[in-house]
Amino acid sequence: MTIMQSAAAxxxxxxxxxxxxxRTATIGIIGLGYVGLPLARTFARRNLHVxxxxxxxEKVASLNEGTSYIRHIPGSAIAEIVDAGMFRATTDFAxxxxxxxxxxxxxxxxxxxxxxxxxxVVSTAExxxxxxxxxxxxxxxxxTYPGTTEEVLRPxxxxxxxxxxSDFFLAFSPEREDPGNQSFETATIPKVVGGEGxxxxxxxxxxxxxxxxxxxxxxCSTAEAVKLTENIFRAVNIALVNELKVVYxxxxxDIWEVIEAAKxxxxxxxxxxxxxxxxxxCIPIDPFYLTWKAREFDLSTRFVELAGEVNAxxxxxxxxxLAFSLDQRFRKAVNGARVLVVGLAYKKNVDDMRESPAFKxxxxxxxxxxxxxxxxxxxxxxxxxxxxxxxxxxRSVVWxxxxxxxxxxxVIITDHDCINWQELVDNCPLVVDxxxxxxxxxxNRQVIVKA
Numbered sequence: 001m002t003i004m005q006s007a008a009a010x011x012x013x014x015x016x017x018x019x020x021x022x023r024t025a026t027i028g029i030i031g032l033g034y035v036g037l038p039l040a041r042t043f044a045r046r047n048l049h050v051x052x053x054x055x056x057x058e059k060v061a062s063l064n065e066g067t068s069y070i071r072h073i074p075g076s077a078i079a080e081i082v083d084a085g086m087f088r089a090t091t092d093f094a095x096x097x098x099x100x101x102x103x104x105x106x107x108x109x110x111x112x113x114x115x116x117x118x119x120x121v122v123s124t125a126e127x128x129x130x131x132x133x134x135x136x137x138x139x140x141x142x143x144t145y146p147g148t149t150e151e152v153l154r155p156x157x158x159x160x161x162x163x164x165x166s167d168f169f170l171a172f173s174p175e176r177e178d179p180g181n182q183s184f185e186t187a188t189i190p191k192v193v194g195g196e197g198x199x200x201x202x203x204x205x206x207x208x209x210x211x212x213x214x215x216x217x218x219x220c221s222t223a224e225a226v227k228l229t230e231n232i233f234r235a236v237n238i239a240l241v242n243e244l245k246v247v248y249x250x251x252x253x254d255i256w257e258v259i260e261a262a263k264x265x266x267x268x269x270x271x272x273x274x275x276x277x278x279x280x281x282c283i284p285i286d287p288f289y290l291t292w293k294a295r296e297f298d299l300s301t302r303f304v305e306l307a308g309e310v311n312a313x314x315x316x317x318x319x320x321x322l323a324f325s326l327d328q329r330f331r332k333a334v335n336g337a338r339v340l341v342v343g344l345a346y347k348k349n350v351d352d353m354r355e356s357p358a359f360k361x362x363x364x365x366x367x368x369x370x371x372x373x374x375x376x377x378x379x380x381x382x383x384x385x386x387x388x389x390x391x392x393x394x395r396s397v398v399w400x401x402x403x404x405x406x407x408x409x410x411v412i413i414t415d416h417d418c419i420n421w422q423e424l425v426d427n428c429p430l431v432v433d434x435x436x437x438x439x440x441x442x443x444n445r446q447v448i449v450k451a
Contacts, residue, residue, distance in 0.1 A: 012135035013169070013198045019100055020205050023047045027206075028099035030124055032059055032089060034281070034352060035141060035175040036105035037073060042186040042210045044081035051099060052089040063089040071351040071378060072180055093127045101137040101206055102128060104153075105175065107281065108142045109386065114288050116145060118152055125156035132160040137169040137202050140220075143227050143286050145293035148172075149194075149220035164199070171195035171203035172220035174227030180350040190215055194223025231286040232304055237272040238283070239307035242314055245274040254450060256436040276413050276434040276451070277314040277357030279346025284311070284355045315360035319368070321451035322409055322432045329430060332408060335369030340397070340407040342424065343414020344376040348435075351378040358413040359388045373397045373407075377418055401427045411451075412437045 019025040025048055029040045032054040044050045054060055062069055066079030081087040096102055106120040121142055128138065138157060140149050149172045154164050164170040172194045178184060191207040192215045193200060204214045217223050245255040255274055263271040278284035287308055291301045323334040346356040353359075358374065365372050374382075375396050382394045397403060399420075404410070404427035412424075415437035425431055425444045432451045441448070 012167075013202055016100055016135055016137060016169075016202055017205050020048075020202075020209060023209070025049070025100035026051060026098055028053060028096050028102040029105060030054075030102065030128075031105035031107075031120075031142075032056075032063065033105070033107070034070060034179055035177050036103075037063075037068075037070060038177060038186045039103065039105060039141070039175075040087060041073065041077055041081060044084070044086035045187075046210050047086065048209060049085075050081070050087045051095055052087065053091070053093055053096070054089060055091060057091055060089040060091050063087075070179075072349075094131055096128060096131040097133055099136065101139065104128075104138070104140045104142060106142050108144050108285070108289070109281075110285050110288055112387075115292055116289050118144065118148065121148065121152060122156065125153050129157050129160040132157060132162055132168060134162060134167050137171065137199070137206060139171045139173050139203055139206070141173055141175045143174060143231070143282060143289070144224055145228070145289040146221040146224040147293065148224060165197065169195070169199035169202045170220070171199045172223045173203060173207060174223060174230075176230075179352055180347060187211065192217060192223050192226050194218070194220045194226075196220075228286050228290050231282050232290065232307075234272070235278065235283050235287050235311065236303065236307040237270070238275065238278065239310040241272045241274045243310050246317060249450065256439070256450070273436075274434070275314065275357065276318045276361055276411075278311045279354070279356040279358075280352065281354045315357050315364055318361055318411060318432065318434055318451045319364045321449060322365075322411060322430075323368070325430055325432065325449045326409060330408070333369075334365070337370050337408040338406065339365055339370045339372050340404070340410040340428070341365075341372060341374040342376075342410050342412045342419065343416060343435075344374050344379045344382070344396075345414045345416070348415045349378075349417055353379055353383070353385070356413070359385070359391065361411060361413060362391065363388065375399055376414065376416070378416065399423075404428045 027043045027048050027050045029036045030053040032052045040050045040052050063078055066082045067075040068078045104124050106124050109117045111117045140153055154170055162168050173191055176189045187210055190213050191211045193203045194217045195203050200216055204216055207214045248255045259271050262269050287304045291305055294301050326332045326334055326337055341358055341362055344353050344358045362372050380396050382391050384392045407428055409430040410428045411432045412435055415435035421438050422441050425441050425447055431447050432449050434451050438448050
């Protein structure tokens with residue numbers, strides 16, 4: 001072997017690639033929430049050692065004991081990888097020195113002014129750079145605007161004295177988690193990967209170990225744009241059906257019946273469904289990342305912003321429908337009415353309440369003088385939130401015919417499969433349904449109002 005061949009064989013990329021393909025690499029995952037924890041589990045089940053990093057000591061202790069704090073990830077799944085010695089969690093970021101790849105899965109929320117809040121990404125980068133070592137691969141998975149990886153993350157990491165592209169590898173690969181979706185999980189969803197040169201190749205090698213196939217794109221910015229495009233597509237189409245809902249309701253037409261019939265067309269139509277507003281950590285937030293970044297180029301994203309306005313108006317529309325129905329049916333004002341909000345989670349069958357429209361509905365009802373309580377079997381108590389801290393500690397009310405009958409109205413925000421909708425309709429004098437949850441209710445349907 002020549003000197004040049006020997007150097008190539010021992011180059012950082014070749015060494016990293018060899019460890020990844022041999023499954024001897026250690027993967028560090030920062031942020032053990034709805035994205036990071038499923039990712040950690042997937043790598044560990046593929047026989048790659050995983051160190052999970054989180055600033056929450058209680059979460060770390062829970063995971064190391066083999067228990068889970070996320071409903072759709074059973075404790076047995078965590079215990080399996082902990083007992084096998086493939087996963088451990090820590091708050092000690094110095095242990096990143098022993099990792100071959102470091103994946104960043106931290107939140108990217110909005111500020112109160114609806115601008116990108118990259119404080120979690122920045123603080124994570126600041127925690128990484130003192131421990132960054134030559135030959136490591138760093139991948140950002142957090143959803144963000146095009147340019148974040150190169151413009152925000154890279155300069156902080158290079159404070160280590162190492163340079164991206166020559167000393168370490170830097171890439172972006174957007175998460176594609178869909179909590180509660182039984183048809184797809186991390187291990188079955190293709191992974192988009194963006195980067196340049198060896199960084200892109202190393203990131204593809206990394207994710208090739210756990211997903212059906214990777215989809216390489218030419219840069220981190222392109223991969224960042226892919227994620228925004230996926231979520232903006234959903235936000236715009238949900239806004240469309242939300243607007244149609246309002247129009248068709250005025251015409252006496254049921255939007256749910258329209259969609260059910262329209263989706264029989266085998267081409268040219270994809271069903272989206274109306275709601276009380278957008279929820280979750282992606283779709284209500286991500287469009288604003290693009291609109292903010294577009295201003296840097298003297299551009300406005302009118303279509304995207306209009307969709308945001310339509311979706312943001314839905315909680316008020318629901319409350320207005322409730323107030324109108326109370327007045328028309330019972331000559332009762334919403335001021336002083338006892339209202340039960342059914343479902344606090346942002347989507348069915350999950351315990352994730354981030355950005356749920358239920359909070360805005362509760363806020364609007366209470367502003368108008370309603371006495372509001374909630375029931376959600378998956379969220380027994382409201383955890384602290386950034387925008388509705390005053391609701392922290394409220395508890396889900398007991399579900400019983402007697403309790404339901406004590407309310408003047410119920411508003412269905414989340415259509416959990418475990419809720420008895422017939423019992424709700426049989427006992428509550430007015431049920432405002434934003435999710436078509438009562439579609440199979442057979443009796444007493446006169447109390448139902450769609451919204």
